[in-house]
Amino acid sequence: MDAIERFENVSGSLKRTEIQAIQDTLEKLGAVFIPENGLGYGVRLKFNNLEAAEIARFECEGGLVADDRVP
Numbered sequence: 702m703d704a705i706e707r708f709e710n711v712s713g714s715l716k717r718t719e720i721q722a723i724q725d726t727l728e729k730l731g732a733v734f735i736p737e738n739g740l741g742y743g744v745r746l747k748f749n750n751l752e753a754a755e756i757a758r759f760e761c762e763g764g765l766v767a768d769d770r771v772p
Contacts, residue, residue, distance in 0.1 A: 704719040724734060735743035
């Protein structure tokens with residue numbers, strides 16, 4: 702938590718190990734880190750099958766929802 706507070710307060714930078722620990726924790730909680738794809742990096746949440754179907758029905762933006770589904 703100290704590392705995040707230090708980073709948010711711009712009073713220091715994060716070590717690679719701290720960045721990895723934060724990423725690992727967020728991934729365990731359902732975050733998906735999206736690599737550079739020409740439009741920049743990103744982060745989004747994984748969704749279960751019901752949530753993914755509801756989002757697909759509302760968004761109608763194309764693309765595959767199946768990649769975001771978790772058991």
